[in-house]
Amino acid sequence: MTIDELKRYNGLNGARAYIAYKSIVYDVTESPLWKNGDHQGTHVAGVDLTSELSNAPHDNEVFEKFAVVGTLEGSEQVLASVQTPKMQEHQRDSYEPFKSKLRTWYKIYHPHPVAVHFPIALHLFSSGMDFLFLMRPKEAYDAGVFYSFFIATVMGFVAMVPGILSWWINYNFVMHRAFVIKLIVAIITLLLGVVAIAIYYENPHAVYEHSLKGILYHVIVLVTGLNVIVLGYFGGKITWGYGKYQTLQEDIKETVSLAKHQNTLSSHSNIQSISILIGGAAGTGIATLEKILSDAFKESGFYIFSTKEYMSRVRGGSNTTLLRISETPLDAPCWEVDISIALDVLALEHMQERWHKNTLVLADESFTEKKNNVVLVAMKESAKKFGSSKYANTYIAGVLFGLLKIEKNSLLQSIAEHFKEDEANKNVADFGYEEGAKLENLTLPNLPKADLEGVKKLHLMDGTTACGFGFLAGGCNMVTSYPMSPSTGVLNFMADMSKHLTIAVEQSEDEIASLHMVLGGWYSGARAMTTTSGGGFALMGEALSLSGMSETPAVIYLAQRPGPATGLPTRSEQGDLNMALYSGHGPFPRVILAPGSLRECIEYGYLAFELADKYQVPVIVLSDQYLADSISMIENVDFSSYEQRRYFVKSSENYVRYEDTETGISPRAIPGFGEGLICAVGDEHDERGQITEDYKMREKMVAKRARKSDALTLEAVAPEVVGEGDIAIIGWGSTRGVILESLQHLSNPRLAHVHFGWVHPLEPQQLKSLERFKYKVVVENNADGAFANQLKLHDIQIDKQILQSNGFNFFVDQLSVMIEKSVKELS
């Protein structure tokens, strides 16, 4: 759900009341503390309360009792390119680590609120006593006034110190009205206090006199009483906000420029990037080269994107890896490349169609003759000089860095890291670097500006790894799979993670067993998943159906590859949406999530487990070879924000598994936890889980299962809309990055990108937002336009479809042309 989406759930006029905290959206409708979307008169529903919570009188434990209804998109999405200078300055704050520690400490002890009540109370007490004294000047009142005033003044100072500390660590010394007023009033109060104490100290009897000093003393005592009311008032404002709709926190957010979600399409034309295509046979170390270069480029401060295409064979053939480096974050491949490195003769031929007129080609002198754009390097010979032809890769990496005149240390460091056992590699790279630096009179692409600080904060990983982390965040602790490209990466990842975390991993005998094991796992209380591709998923149809009937949760990671049948085993397509939608006999609710970025991989991976558990339905995470194998960068992720909830209940003695409830969700218990017995069934059943053929019971159960869809549909994460134009370029899943960059290239103000990560069930209200577009173009990497058809089922008119099913993903340069053409035809 986006921030805009969230706003709709403000709890007013019968709408549900949602609030967001750390990217999780909670349903607070039922809470008496959130009646009509209003909380204590200080917060309203429909907003992200993350930053407010640190100032609330409670901690985040209050959210535990609320149902999670989704995640908030963009709330923590920090693309370096959308950071304002002020924000970067904020992040460069060298005190930040120290401040962060202080913040934690402050959160625990909150010294300012602790201390501040003493001076407030004492000053008011003192003023009150002074009133009494002025009416009846008794000695007792006089003493009361002075002693309380004295301590009030001292305590006032004591409270000011942590107050200023808090202003620094929590609010970055923001010059907001409330802080300024508080500071000035506090200083005045302190100074007046000193004056009054001095008067009394000099001559205690002055307070009985109508002298200047005597009058001043009483004025000060009474005024400071008013002062602390002002201090308390603004203190309250800082903590509780200014009123219903504009909270102070939001105000502060503006001032310190926290990350904002990007919703405009910035032009990409002036951004420098270089694309490098490396080609070679399987087994020639192409993957090693990719790893070395990625790490080295990252170390040099470049944003990186890389992707690969490979043949379905372990050795030989001709594979390529594309590496793009840029000065801003990247998340898409291009077809034509600036630099092309051939590791063998076949690669030279294979890559040829991806050269433009200025492509610089690096090839060994034995591969080809000298041509205009081909630079011959002594790859093989140089490698042999160092004793083995296997050094050709490190040599060419050196040449590339020398050629681009990138500081060589990052490369040498990456190589040293990678070849801990073979130090010769470093020397080879060093030699290559010098050779590369010598190459002259070449038309080289401009080197992107390095952003060491920005890049340092990012993590480099592929979609497989990000999905894996999402599943871990979702609490996955059982994986039962049959290996199948391109899904195997996640199986491998989870198996590797089982060395560090409790995850039961089993390779099943077939995909039929895989999904049945997942159901057995959930039945016993595990959070289980399976990984597969189209062919394997086809075998899971019956178990999917069993999940639907027995209302046993299941999570399926389905990484698509082109079909039918074995199709193109190592290539990419979005061809299995229809199967994911319709697989399994008999109707039952299901969820299909299709992440389109590393962040979405994590969020949807997490969400898959939460939704499966909460609604007792199968959840399919739809990935593809392109998403799984592409490497890009992701900012830090706070995993503590992904709270793992368990939705099963402790059973009572008369527990029934299929209780007919209003929402259709029957409390799910697990064997051995509680006093009851759990009877889960694949036959039609009554509430107990006994087989029945009673037609009334059948109708009741069909309705119960269907009813789960109502609430489930409301969980839908709204499509992400970027851009203001009236022509929507609609995509889903892995096309997110490539469509976005294509639109940035086209910089046509009429275009906007609409990305669906939540693919099924579509929420009609959210689809209404598509009405504002004059034209709708759907981009899909398949031949059947399955998603466009889903939109059509919801009465969305589709004006154009851009489809491709050649085994490749979309490329920015090609897709830009296709979009431009479609748009021209429309308008």
Place this chain on the structure above:
Amino acid sequence: MSSLFDRENVDVAWCHGCGNLGILKLIKEILEELEVDKKTSVIVSGIGQAAKTPYYIDTNMFGVLHGRALPVATAIKLGNPNLCVVAEGGDGDMYGEGGNHFIHTIRRNVGIVHIVHNNMVYGLTKGQASPTSPKGFVTKVQVGGVVNEPFNPLAVALSLKAGFVSRVNIGDAKHAKEVLKSAFLHHGYALIDILQPCPTFNKTNTYHWFKENSYVLNDSYDSSDFVGALQKAFEFSPMPLGVIYQDKSNRDIFERSIRGVDAKPLHAMSHDVSKIQDLFNSL
């Protein structure tokens, strides 16, 4: 006689004289005698007449799809090794549709009791041949009689090094109970193939036929002798009854190998988020 494991208000769907009735009684008796806690035991069954058994036993159950009881039971044991898990079904369910799972569950040595009701015919679909139907058995589908070699569950299980392989005849309830009890007590995977008549659809393999064509292995039989057991597994007329083979060597069992010896149920565990964070940050 009433049992702790009687389930109330159930409508038993079996014919009069069905072997399943005897097996149902037997299982309830054993669960009671072994003082099995109904809250921590689970019976998983597939589809078929035999697979209806857990609906009539008052314990946890998961009635899954035809042939699929074993992978579900495997994962239940993996998710919570403290549960007593039984997989139950007929010959078509376990040896036909679920044949692949049968093979691999034995290889895994999952700590479950595998009860197969073997009546050599398909009851639920009304009388077709099952994998264990003898050659020449005439049905509405096998009109010229069964031509395929019957499936030999004992030999298959033995060839895969199953730790407990047994066959009983429900006609001899006393002996059957004794063997089934030791199956429950076996550490690891235990197969019990129960010969039972189907009075409606199998007029050949009746109580009488089973009695005539089987014999109980006597005390001198050494069930720890693997080669001897393999020979016994191939004896047909008459068929040997009893524990054909038992490996008492405490072999590794699946759920303990993967989860460790004192593994807690997975429902009681959640990941340490700081560990996930560290693993992520290390990238």
